[in-house]
Amino acid sequence: QLYAELSPLFEAVDASIDNLGSFRNTLRGSLRINGNQHAFRYVLWHKLERFVRDYPEVQLELSSETRFVDIVAERFDAGIRLGSHVAQDMVAVRISPPxxxxxxxxxxxxxxxxxxxxxxxxxxxxxxxxxxxxxxxxxxxxxxxxxxxxxxxxxxxxxxxxxxxxxxxxxxxxxxxxxxxxxxxxxxxxxxxxxxxxxxxxxxxxxDGYYLYYPNRRMNSPLLKALVAALRE
Incomplete structure (x- = not known):
């Protein structure tokens, strides 16, 4: 119960730190993304590589595994999975072809x-x-x-x-x-x-293809907006 109450506060702090980059006309911060080997290596790598080159002050952490992960509980910024069926409080954006x-x-x-x-x-x-x-x-x-x-x-x-x-x-x-x-x-x-x-x-x-999903309360994060723009099909 304590975690559930404090989690939005932690995310608000993360979002505020992300937003600091807007004062420097650049993006700076970190993104932790959960996905699988196939998505990272075969489907999205050229997009991820371009994102890293375009935003040299952003640290991108890619966690590859096959199990289903609660991205909020495990402090990931976003996840990647097949299909758009996610929890109601999540935003899902298609990022690959079928x-x-x-x-x-x-x-x-x-x-x-x-x-x-x-x-x-x-x-x-x-x-x-x-x-x-x-x-x-x-x-x-x-x-x-x-x-x-x-x-x-x-x-x-x-x-x-x-x-x-x-x-x-x-x-x-x-x-x-x-x-x-x-x-x-x-x-x-x-x-x-x-x-x-x-x-x-x-x-x-x-x-149906891979989707990037993340909590809807993070949809205004400049870092996530940049990632969505880079990965969107």
């Missing part, structure tokens, strides 16, 4: 074990995934039925678990050890070169 997830494997693996035609066929394949940070279970793969649009879940019996590492999942597929499910931009270069092959494309799940 994203597609692909199931990929090496040509050698698919030549030996065959190409799955439906998600049900994956039960006969070596499928590798990561562990859910909340429940500890294996991360399920989402699919969308090509005709009905119904969302289907496949629960892989993963022999290899690569937690919070899309690069390691890609390496597993390149090694011919089986199939992995990752965002298509992570493996686009390997798909273009033929090192990896995408399967079940008709069933691929498409997400």
């Amino acid at each position: 994203l597609t997830v692909r199931v990929v494997g090496s040509p050698d693996y698919l030549a030996r074990y065959g190409v799955p035609q439906t998600p049900a066929d994956l039960s006969a394949h070596a499928c590798h995934s990561s562990r859910l940070p909340s429940s500890g279970g294996v991360w399920p793969w989402d699919f969308r039925h090509p005709e009905s649009g119904e969302t289907l879940l496949f629960h892989p019996q993963a022999r290899l678990l690569a937690n919070n590492s899309s690069e390691l999942l890609k390496q597993i597929a390149l090694s011919g050890l089986g199939l992995v499910c990752v965002f298509d931009d992570i493996v686009q270069q390997e798909l273009d070169s033929g090192e990896l092959v995408s399967v079940l494309d008709d069933w691929a799940m498409r997400y």
Whole structure:
């Protein structure tokens, strides 16, 4: 209860410090952003790099993890997540185009074990995934039925678990050890070169994209305004 009462006061102090930069015709301060590896490295990096170059007196802290975080309780200025569904006291701003997830494997693996035609066929394949940070279970793969649009879940019996590492999942597929499910931009270069092959494309799940979210009482912060302008699609 004490934290709930004092938290707005702390945020007001932070906002007042942020606003001091307006007297110097520059932005100065710090921003702590919570997100995940894919968002920071593959989707937003060129925008974040430009932000750092444009505002040399702003310290930008990027915290990469897969668990859901209470950004207020853990003193983050903003968070990044898929979709715009956030708490009512949060502002959500779209910062990326829609994203597609692909199931990929090496040509050698698919030549030996065959190409799955439906998600049900994956039960006969070596499928590798990561562990859910909340429940500890294996991360399920989402699919969308090509005709009905119904969302289907496949629960892989993963022999290899690569937690919070899309690069390691890609390496597993390149090694011919089986199939992995990752965002298509992570493996686009390997798909273009033929090192990896995408399967079940008709069933691929498409997400609405990443959103930056932050408490609505911080919406007038000059630092957050600058970040939103830099990341907005």
